[in-house]
Amino acid sequence: MAGRSVPVVILAGFLGAGKTSMLNHLLRRNRGVRIGVVVNDFGAINIDSMMVAGQVDSMVSLSNGCLCCAVDTEDMDGMLDRLVRPDSDLDVVVIEASGLAEPHNMIRLVRASENPRVAYGGTVLVVDAAAFGDTLAQHPEIGRHVGLADLVVLNKTDLVSDEVVLDIRELLREFNSRAPVVPVSEGRLDAALLFDAQRPTEPSPGEQLTLDRLLAEADDADESHGAHHHLHEGYTALEFTSDAPLNPRALVSLLEDRPEGVYRAKGFVHFAVPGQTRKFEVQTVGPHIRFVSRRWDAGEERRTQLVVIGVGVDEHDVLTRLRGCVVGDEPADENAMLGVHRYTVAM
Numbered sequence: 349m350a351g352r353s354v355p356v357v358i359l360a361g362f363l364g365a366g367k368t369s370m371l372n373h374l375l376r377r378n379r380g381v382r383i384g385v386v387v388n389d390f391g392a393i394n395i396d397s398m399m400v401a402g403q404v405d406s407m408v409s410l411s412n413g414c415l416c417c418a419v420d421t422e423d424m425d426g427m428l429d430r431l432v433r434p435d436s437d438l439d440v441v442v443i444e445a446s447g448l449a450e451p452h453n454m455i456r457l458v459r460a461s462e463n464p465r466v467a468y469g470g471t472v473l474v475v476d477a478a479a480f481g482d483t484l485a486q487h488p489e490i491g492r493h494v495g496l497a498d499l500v501v502l503n504k505t506d507l508v509s510d511e512v513v514l515d516i517r518e519l520l521r522e523f524n525s526r527a528p529v530v531p532v533s534e535g536r537l538d539a540a541l542l543f544d545a546q547r548p549t550e551p552s553p554g555e556q557l558t559l560d561r562l563l564a565e566a567d568d569a570d571e572s573h574g575a576h577h578h579l580h581e582g583y584t585a586l587e588f589t590s591d592a593p594l595n596p597r598a599l600v601s602l603l604e605d606r607p608e609g610v611y612r613a614k615g616f617v618h619f620a621v622p623g624q625t626r627k628f629e630v631q632t633v634g635p636h637i638r639f640v641s642r643r644w645d646a647g648e649e650r651r652t653q654l655v656v657i658g659v660g661v662d663e664h665d666v667l668t669r670l671r672g673c674v675v676g677d678e679p680a681d682e683n684a685m686l687g688v689h690r691y692t693v694a695m
């Protein structure tokens with residue numbers, strides 16, 4: 349007896365659009381819904397899973413590559429089988445794709461599952477209102493991603509004017525006239541839109557046709573380009589770990605003078621400053637820098653872990669510059685945190 353099926357929702361969106369922020373918001377406002385998540389990060393250190401951990405009913409995390417590249421369905425099947433088995437008692441599974449994933453491949457992988465408890469529950473696309481224009485210009489294939497969405501969350505509306513929000517809505521409509529577009533900030537999507545909407549567990553016949561057609565178009569597009577083109581081609585992720593603390597002033601000036609090609613950085617930092625006892629989450633998306641002050645868990649090793657993602661990044665240069673932020677014999681002075689505080693937001 350297979351029992352009831354569990355909708356599997358794909359949460360997609362370009363690097364730094366706000367997927368993890370939205371997932372964390374939904375996990376906090378889960379309305380009693382038990383949520384399992386699959387977190388896929390592009391870098392070898394799965395920063396996303398660290399940012400989601402602790403709030404979720406069940407999690408599988410996958411790092412160092414894109415889930416969309418799984419050559420066969422076995423990887424995905426294995427993960428979904430674990431999450432939807434009856435004793436996990438989940439109501440919904442959310443797959444947070446890496447910021448460079450191809451949503452149509454993810455959809456295909458979920459829909460190919462032979463587990464009768466797995467039901468494709470639709471695709472939610474998070475769009476960064478401040479970056480969308482540039483991202484689309486650089487990666488026109490993102491338009492196709494918009495076309496696959498069942499719901500578009502237009503995030504970071506705090507960073508742009510109302511006119512820009514309207515313009516982006518128009519632009520999004522050109523690629524997808526069927527999906528609702530919901531403007532939000534900080535990923536604060538009303539959980540009812542996802543969990544109470546009573547989506548059909550399988551797409552309705554009309555939707556299915558549309559989706560199949562879109563997938564077929566995506567395949568055609570791939571073929572017409574000769575090779576199977578992925579958004580993440582050209583992007584590299586590098587990791588930096590340090591047990592020795594970092595000088596906040598040096599790190600802030602590195603982030604402000606971002607190395608060429610770097611688009612995204614994220615992780616946790618251990619600063620060495622007298623009287624400073626907090627762990628700092630750091631995130632950059634394009635020119636935007638953000639720190640969040642966090643607490644070290646009991647017994648957690650004081651360590652810096654960063655992932656840096658970009659195109660044509662000079663890995664040696666970035667790592668050398670990061671190593672240059674490690675505190676030497678001279679500890680940083682108390683005022684060294686001022687730069688960090690300038691970019692610190694209360695969460």
Ligand SMILES: Nc1nc2c(ncn2[C@@H]2O[C@H](COP(=O)(O)OP(=O)(O)OP(=O)(O)O)[C@@H](O)[C@H]2O)c(=O)[nH]1
Pocket residue numbers: 361362363364365366367368369370396446447448503504505506507532533534535612614631632633638
């Ligand atoms: N100003 C502003 N910043 C936001 C908003 N939503 C998210 N952020 C910040 O943007 C950064 C990236 O957000 P994430 O939620 O990690 O983005 P993501 O899509 O999961 O990123 P990747 O998984 O790396 O692709 C973080 O510093 C967030 O705090 C928003 O609405 N406004």
